[in-house]
Amino acid sequence: MRARRERPAGSARAATAAVTVTTAGVLPAYLVGVLWVQLSADLGVGPSLLGLLVAAFFATSAVSALFAGTLVRRLGGIRVVRLSGLTAALAMLGVAVVARDTAVLVAALVVAGWGNGVGQPASNDLIARSVPADRQGLAYGLKQAAIPLSTLLAGVAIPLVAIPLGWRTAFGLGAVLALLVVLSVPGARRMGSAGASAPPSEAAGPFRRGPLYVLAAGLALGAGTGNALGSFFVSTAVAGGIAPATAGVLAAVASGLGALARVVAGWLADRVRTRWLLVVAAQMSLGGLSYALLGTGVEALIAVGAVVGYCTGWAWAGLSTYAITRMHHGMAAQATSITQGGMGLGAALGPLAFGAVVSAGSYAVAWTATAALAVVGGLVVVLARHLLLRDRPALVAAHRRRAAARA
Known part of the structure; x- marks a missing residue:
């Protein structure tokens, strides 16, 4: 007890x-x-x-x-x-x-x-x-x-x-x-070891750096486009005719909803059994569509793009980490060090590249390019998931058992 x-x-x-x-x-x-x-x-x-x-x-x-x-x-x-x-x-x-x-x-x-x-x-x-x-x-x-x-x-x-x-x-x-x-x-004794005995996920398998680097590339694109949203939304909104004070409030509301979306997605991950890396890819792609709205220059569409973008295109980080750690039982630090490196690189380069495109062209061009890169990032995540699951015999066996049970 x-x-x-x-x-x-x-x-x-x-x-x-x-x-x-x-x-x-x-x-x-x-x-x-x-x-x-x-x-x-x-x-x-x-x-x-x-x-x-x-x-x-x-x-x-x-x-x-x-x-x-x-x-x-x-x-x-x-x-x-x-x-x-x-x-x-x-x-x-x-x-x-x-x-x-x-x-x-x-x-x-x-x-x-x-x-x-x-x-x-x-x-x-x-x-x-x-x-x-x-x-x-x-x-x-x-x-x-x-x-x-x-x-x-x-x-x-x-x-x-x-x-x-x-x-x-x-x-x-x-x-x-x-x-x-x-x-x-707290120290290790006070922390306890609740998760140490947790069984590995069906998708858990060997540690392969190659697929993780591919996944890191996809997450880098997602982080770069998401960080561009956080860095340039206010200036985009002001350029589109929204008052600076209103743009600041909108950024705060969208960011708060994005934080809530991250928590809700994590809560669902504990209760719903699905292919979460595919959900991450879908979030990136939907975020790409919302980024395209930011480049329209229409005030209402800019507001919608911000909210949807924060809640999809920049709300997948927790889900991706959850999926990676479940697929690398007992190796969370080693696996996420690779993917976290990709996210950090994208977060660094994304705003720099966006700023360069804005200086050379316009916000419309920059957001269109950002939208395209977000969709490409989602496709790379799908590819990385395929490579990661290729060596997961337990997952294949579980799929076969469920298929046999349905039949």
Whole structure:
């Protein structure tokens, strides 16, 4: 009876740790973005630096994620999760205290990107090992919803902290928040091992890097187009005739609905047995259609495109992680380190490429290209799923049993 009581507690601690560390991990990048007006005016730097900083953060995350599996094996998932939160705290503290020029800002975002890159696969592994199998979908959905949550926290920092107290205070409070996250992560004994005995999925099979790299390429396209939505929606809306204040409110509403969509999708994954990577591919493709609406210049269609885009084209991250970990039982950190690297690379390159296309052409051209890339990303995910399932004899046997039972 005692073990049954500890199991939910351990899973709740694991999910909470994964969500809070993910929030802290991406907070430095989003704080720089939302506080850029005050920060750039104080330091005397131009707007082009913002794109460089965001790219440096996500590119470093992509590279460090590739080595996260090895780091988790050597240090353990909980230690790497704590290290991720501590790195975010140090990066934000560095910006708050010693940022006087471009070099410090770039260095801080590179350090923060490294911590975020190793923290994502580590938190995925933590969920896979500590959360029961029938709750992992919801846990991954909550974890990925932490990214819009960090955007919300960064946005709240402007009126409550940055305007009355200054942007350095906002970064300082962010560092304190990240440090509190580190201190709140419980040890291995308190975490429990609820998920350690969870049976592998029927789709679980051998570790093959080739199909995972193909999947990472598809997720990179999805992350690049999704991050372009988050980076350029407001400017697109304003260019389409929507008032800046209205565009900001619409972005907040769409982002909030997108976070809810991630949680709902994870909740459904625990209750519905289906081919979730195909759902991910469909979300990307539907998101592509919504991105095309953003390029029309029609106010109503821009609003619809934003909501649909956030709820489909940029709401699949939790589902993809859930599917990958279920297909790689006991190897969540190693498998998701590859796919997380692809997502980080796409998140870095997507806004840069979008900005370049807008500068050379127009928002209409940029969103049309974004829509096409999202659909291609969905097709690549379908191909990767086929390659991943090719060596899954248990899944083939299960399909045969179900077919025989229906007959």
